Amino acid sequence: MRRLNGVGVGPGDPELITVKAVRLLRAADVVFVPVLARPGEEDAAEQGRAEATVRAHVDAARIRRVAFALNDPGGVTPGRAAAWDYAARVVAGAFAGRARTVAFATIGDPAVYSTFGYLAQTVARIAAGVAIETVPGITALQDLAARSGTVLAEGTESLVLLPLTAGAGPLAEALARHDTVVGYKLGSAAGPGIAAVLGMLGEAGRLGDAVFGARLGLPGEDIRPAAELSGRERVPYLSTLITVRARAGRGGRLGGMSGPG
Numbered sequence: 001m002r003r004l005n006g007v008g009v010g011p012g013d014p015e016l017i018t019v020k021a022v023r024l025l026r027a028a029d030v031v032f033v034p035v036l037a038r039p040g041e042e043d044a045a046e047q048g049r050a051e052a053t054v055r056a057h058v059d060a061a062r063i064r065r066v067a068f069a070l071n072d073p074g075g076v077t078p079g080r081a082a083a084w085d086y087a088a089r090v091v092a093g094a095f096a097g098r099a100r101t102v103a104f105a106t107i108g109d110p111a112v113y114s115t116f117g118y119l120a121q122t123v124a125r126i127a128a129g130v131a132i133e134t135v136p137g138i139t140a141l142q143d144l145a146a147r148s149g150t151v152l153a154e155g156t157e158s159l160v161l162l163p164l165t166a167g168a169g170p171l172a173e174a175l176a177r178h179d180t181v182v183g184y185k186l187g188s189a190a191g192p193g194i195a196a197v198l199g200m201l202g203e204a205g206r207l208g209d210a211v212f213g214a215r216l217g218l219p220g221e222d223i224r225p226a227a228e229l230s231g232r233e234r235v236p237y238l239s240t241l242i243t244v245r246a247r248a249g250r251g252g253r254l255g256g257m258s259g260p261g
């Protein structure tokens with residue numbers, strides 16, 4: 001059986017990867033890592049985020065870069081669709097060669113806003129008899145919670161994750177309805193912008209309980225209270241925001257009828 005494993009390699013720190021992920025990466029005939037490049041120009045590209053973690057664990061001879069349009073806002077643009085097709089053909093080509101097991105590394109978890117799903121769908125269409133599996137990875141939101149000493153959810157609290165590229169409306173609704181709100185893609189030009197997000201946190205009375213984390217586990221890591229951000233600064237694409245609702249003492253958010261949690 002031929003197998004394609006989508007492997008979550010964590011948000012950046014090469015130690016934030018599971019034992020299973022390392023085992024499967026090392027056992028794969030080929031390990032693909034996505035890079036930001038035009039097809040055919042992978043070698044000249046900057047090292048990708050998943051690639052850095054993979055290189056810490058896997059023999060370089062089995063690592064292959066593949067172009068993937070990771071930064072192409074605007075939905076399923078022709079460029080993006082072409083890049084997904086290209087990457088799927090490259091992966092299918094590895095199976096057409098001798099590979100029985102192929103791994104594709106993805107930052108964080110492959111089931112959370114990941115490119116792996118698009119690749120897997122296309123590979124399944126063009127390469128017959130390939131079983132597709134994923135290995136969970138540690139997400140950026142978990143890493144930011146750990147590094148900032150934030151408890152994400154207790155007792156009956158709700159926890160919601162949304163991409164800030166969804167716009168101001170969904171963020172306002174989440175801030176009004178949920179206890180803990182996590183925003184991904186804060187640095188994307190497609191979002192409302194840092195000034196608008198800070199303004200909304202302030203209006204909701206939730207700026208003082210918000211933490212910002214950029215480039216977690218990578219050079220230039222930046223973790224600070226969101227209140228210290230200026231509305232004029234530019235934040236990197238790898239930026240995450242968490243705001244929790246203030247808690248009243250130990251176990252204060254346990255419901256009256258709650259179970260052992």
Ligand SMILES: C[S@@+](CC[C@H](N)C(=O)[O-])C[C@H]1O[C@@H](n2cnc3c(N)ncnc32)[C@H](O)[C@@H]1O
Nearest residue numbers: 011108109112113139140184185215216238239
């Ligand atoms: C396309 S999503 C990928 C999410 C990833 N699959 C996960 O499970 O965390 C990209 C967003 O994840 C967050 N992210 C991923 N890695 C990060 C890091 N090292 N530092 C801060 N945020 C990160 C950012 O919000 C970024 O805009």
